Amino acid sequence: MDLTLLYRGPLASCDYDCPYCPFAKRRDSTAQLRADRAALERFAGWAAAQTGDRLSVLFTPWGEGLVRSWYRRALTELSHLPHIRRVAIQTNLSCRTDWLDGADPGTLALWCTYHPGQTPYDRFLGKCRDLADRGVRFSVGVVGLPEHLDAARRLRAELPGHVYLWINAAEGHTYTDAEADTWTALDPLFPYSRHPHRSAGLPCRTGESVISVDGEGTVRRCHFVRAELGNLYDGSYRAALRPRACPLAVCDCHIGYVHLETLPLYDVFAGGVLERIPAAQHSARVTTIATRAENRDH
Template identity: 75%
Template sequence: MNLSVLYRGPLASCNYDCPYCPFAKRRDSRAELDADRTALGRFVDWAARNPDDDRLCVLFTPWGEGLSRSWYRDALVRLSHLAHLDRVAIQTNLACRLDWLDAADRRTVALWATYHPGQVRRETFLGRCARLAELGVRFSVGVVGLPEHLTEARALRAALPADVYLWVNAAEGQHYTAAQETEWSAVDPLFGYSVRPHPSAGAPCRAGETVISVRGDGSVRRCHFVDTPLGNLYDGSYRAALRPRPCPNAACDCHIGYVHLKTLPLYDVFAGGVLERVPADPRWGVPAAALR
């Protein structure tokens, strides 16, 4: 079968101090880092063995910044060369060096990059994006839709190549007026999917069927937002629990969750790039006004 795995280990440290993030400038202890490295290595070994003979896609969604740690870079390189793995991607602030990508299979590896105004110069971030484009690495770029980020988001959109999708995540707790939604939608034509929660109670979802969430200890859940375990990855006990099932939550308001709802058309919008958030049609990279 085709199985997408969202992996989140115990890593929770980040080199940025964004005021809207609970993991800003958090430092993991050496013991915590060692535990994260061991857990990630175990997961990569499982993916390499592929005991159930699946076609795999993997997205790393660390609480902290993974690419500042060598074991995440090494994991992406190793996984990218597996014949049974179609895509391996990671959410990142793109603050790391990029020379490690020389060793990766750039047909398979992808980056979901977030620009954090105030943490990095726009020119520096754009330089890293340009390097990814030179290397032929698939990537999307995004920002958190805070009012104070709108000017930077517009400038970033203007500077990026037209075929690079710039997504905007609605800020948690932020109320958007109709005018504000229009402003942000001019940057990201798909912003409407992020700006309001999607009713999901009883709705069919791929999570728990062809998409799973895995924690560092191997415990498997249908997604990051449903805490009921399905079993464990390493003893195979999760396997019998995979089946079509409705969402038990009232609403879903995070892209890595609602993208898998069968009631939304996002698997068509992001066909071939669901995990890295790259739309199938490059026109989505163009501001909405240019599409009219």
């Protein structure tokens, strides 16, 4: 079985205090951190044992995972297993990078977000260049707020040319066409993020070849649909895997709508769906596909 798992344990603490994030500067107690570590290690052990399957894993913690040793260790260990196709994590890149020396760069990848005002620009850029020097697969992104535009332009100019810079539409922010054009000049795929995608009744890979897993092992089709499919550790989820339509009116998060079968994003991001790296970066074809998608939805 080829299966993609989005894992989100109980970790909710972050070392940043971004005003657009509800988990900014939240601190988990010692007991909460121990619980998160135990849950993560249980999940990683399960993934390591599934040698009869082909797994792709994306860690999507509410907080910052890579400042915790157990996330770094899990990523490193899983990256060396032959049945793990990809293991990736969303991160603010505030952690050190020397731990990557022990990982397999052919399997591990990072989805990095730059948060202006939370870390010095030169420090973040330096870490990105270090990742590139190490041969690590990674993308870099910024939340598309007006006050972030200069930083995003500077990043695009100074990041290695092969690194994809993505722009997330800010939650609750409405973009004029002129504003959207400005962000699209930096990220040709921004039109996918600009508006929520109508998804009700449409086919989606979640619940069939993509699942969401929490710290208790509860399996759901995705992070945004609360209905349970079973439990990872007793195997009860497997009987529930099948093609199914989306029950929600819209899908407005990349880790959700990327799996909609009505969008061509599995082709756009071929080989890099989890780490958000398009197969053809900044090409005329990518721009055309994104524009057509926006026109179709609106």
